Amino acid sequence: MSTSLDLGELARSFEVYPTSNPTSAEERAAELRAPRFGTVFSDHMARITWNIDGGWRDRRVVEYGPLLLDPAAAVLHYAQEIFEGLKAYRHADGSVWTFRPEANAARFRRSARRLALPELSTEDFIGSLVALVRQDVDWVPDAEGFSLYLRPFMYASETFLGVRASHEVEYLVIASPVGSYFADGVKPVSIWIAQDYHRAGKGGTGAAKCGGNYAASLLPQIEAYEQGCEQVAFLDDVTETYLEELGGMNLFVVKSDGTVETPELTGTILEGVTRSSILQLARDRGHQVVERKIALSELIAGIQDGSVAEVFACGTAAVITPIGGFKSTDIDVTVADGGAGQLTMALREELTGIQTGKVEDRYGWLTRLA
Numbered sequence: 540m541s542t543s544l545d546l547g548e549l550a551r552s553f554e555v556y557p558t559s560n561p562t563s564a565e566e567r568a569a570e571l572r573a574p575r576f577g578t579v580f581s582d583h584m585a586r587i588t589w590n591i592d593g594g595w596r597d598r599r600v601v602e603y604g605p606l607l608l609d610p611a612a613a614v615l616h617y618a619q620e621i622f623e624g625l626k627a628y629r630h631a632d633g634s635v636w637t638f639r640p641e642a643n644a645a646r647f648r649r650s651a652r653r654l655a656l657p658e659l660s661t662e663d664f665i666g667s668l669v670a671l672v673r674q675d676v677d678w679v680p681d682a683e684g685f686s687l688y689l690r691p692f693m694y695a696s697e698t699f700l701g702v703r704a705s706h707e708v709e710y711l712v713i714a715s716p717v718g719s720y721f722a723d724g725v726k727p728v729s730i731w732i733a734q735d736y737h738r739a740g741k742g743g744t745g746a747a748k749c750g751g752n753y754a755a756s757l758l759p760q761i762e763a764y765e766q767g768c769e770q771v772a773f774l775d776d777v778t779e780t781y782l783e784e785l786g787g788m789n790l791f792v793v794k795s796d797g798t799v800e801t802p803e804l805t806g807t808i809l810e811g812v813t814r815s816s817i818l819q820l821a822r823d824r825g826h827q828v829v830e831r832k833i834a835l836s837e838l839i840a841g842i843q844d845g846s847v848a849e850v851f852a853c854g855t856a857a858v859i860t861p862i863g864g865f866k867s868t869d870i871d872v873t874v875a876d877g878g879a880g881q882l883t884m885a886l887r888e889e890l891t892g893i894q895t896g897k898v899e900d901r902y903g904w905l906t907r908l909a
């Protein structure tokens with residue numbers, strides 16, 4: 540799909556204002572050797588401004604730096620904000636690619652619609668990634684498992700305390716180098732089942748990638764840590780019966796007969812690009828793939844009687860994370876032997892292989908950025 544776009548032309552619609560104070564080559568090399576994800580950012584950021592009269596304008600790449608925000612900016616009060624997350628991967632020949640950006644662009648528009656923000660075209664979304672990555676291409680690491688994390692986001696910038704959709708909006712993309720998620724090998728994580736909290740409610744914003752959903756997941760995440768677990772899983776808010784997802788990752792179950800299952804999208808689950816890619820790859824391997832409601836009680840019973848062989852979580856950041864066990868006030872189970880499952884690891888290998896150019900990209904999932 541993205542191959543129909545002229546990426547050079549998209550990038551040229553962004554005016555570039557190079558920083559007069561770039562990071563030195565030595566300093567950058569040190570950062571790329573041991574990336575401090577989320578703390579250290581590349582030299583520039585891409586930016587587009589919107590207002591209700593003029594629409595999207597001022598496509599530009601500027602020096603990375605603090606934003607000027609009025610204390611009465613709407614986003615600070617009513618959380619009208621959305622974001623995306625994707626990665627730029629360096630291939631062996633030095634070229635730089637990203638994975639299914641048109642899917643992120645489409646999701647960004649769905650999120651915008653739900654949050655009453657203006658929709659950004661696929662051309663502007665992908666154009667902003669190309670423009671930023673071409674400017675900061677030296678920030679894309681080349682070590683195995685490393686990448687440049689790209690964070691597009693949009694927020695209500697209007698100075699106005701009235702409660703309505705903002706008439707002024709800013710869209711930006713920032714980039715942070717990231718190392719291997721599992722630096723010391725892939726380790727299964729333990730999951731706490733949230734008791735008194737839900738991530739999303741029927742009719743709410745669960746299917747949108749918005750900061751507010753994350754704000755609501757932080758307290759249950761603290762509860763998970765206190766219970767000795769690394770991540771929290773949420774149940775549906777209406778019946779408190781069915782597994783939905785983690786705070787920022789989708790869930791998969793592999794049965795002992797090879798069936799691959801994931802909770803169906805009911806409006807309260809975020810539709811992950813990794814999730815949809817895994818559904819495809821599992822189907823291609825000949826697995827029966829089912830999207831349906833999965834009751835927590837059914838999962839726990841299946842783990843106990845051995846009919847559930849593997850459970851994993853997935854998302855852009857960690858790709859695929861094996862799940863070793865589940866806990867809640869009355870549950871404490873280990874999935875199989877508690878180690879990383881075979882299909883879990885095979886899918887992880889295949890997906891990261893496609894992203895990094897080591898496995899054939901048979902669906903045209905990659906877009907070349909630089």
Ligand SMILES: *Cc1c(COP(=O)(O)O)cnc(C)c1O
Nearest residue numbers: 787788789809811812813854855
């Ligand atoms: C971003 C996100 C995911 C994973 O989506 P990917 O597109 O695979 O990165 C899953 N759940 C939530 C709540 C998310 O915000």
